[in-house]
Amino acid sequence: MESVEFAMEFVVLEFADPQPGAEFTARLRRIAAEQDFRIVDALILAKTTSGEIVLLDESVAGLIRDVDLDDVVAEIAPGTSAALLLLAHSWRVGTRTALRDAGGRVVLAERLPPSVSVRSLG
Numbered sequence: 001m002e003s004v005e006f007a008m009e010f011v012v013l014e015f016a017d018p019q020p021g022a023e024f025t026a027r028l029r030r031i032a033a034e035q036d037f038r039i040v041d042a043l044i045l046a047k048t049t050s051g052e053i054v055l056l057d058e059s060v061a062g063l064i065r066d067v068d069l070d071d072v073v074a075e076i077a078p079g080t081s082a083a084l085l086l087l088a089h090s091w092r093v094g095t096r097t098a099l100r101d102a103g104g105r106v107v108l109a110e111r112l113p114p115s116v117s118v119r120s121l122g
Helices: 022-035 069-074 092-101 114-121
Strands: 007-015 038-047 053-058 080-089
Touching: 022 038, 022 080
Parallel strands: none
Antiparallel strands: 007 080, 038 053, 038 080
């Protein structure tokens, strides 16, 4: 059986509310199913006003735990919460197969921040 490779992206989302709620996670899973990406791993945490990290929820994959979280947590403002997500962009699987079958290869793949994307389309 051929192995399947997914392009993955690590994303950190910050919420002003120290408890983002289960509704966010459920909604994100619905969006993922509709838009052809998969949530591989998730870690939801809060950072108290004194800087202490409180784990609110985590998926069973445990892959994000392998990342050095100190740098990531340093970017999260005290008194907020954050969702750390590892996303697999499964829409690229068919593209990768078509590319390989045509004798091609990916030379560069880069994500653009929304500010650049909007400016380019506007």
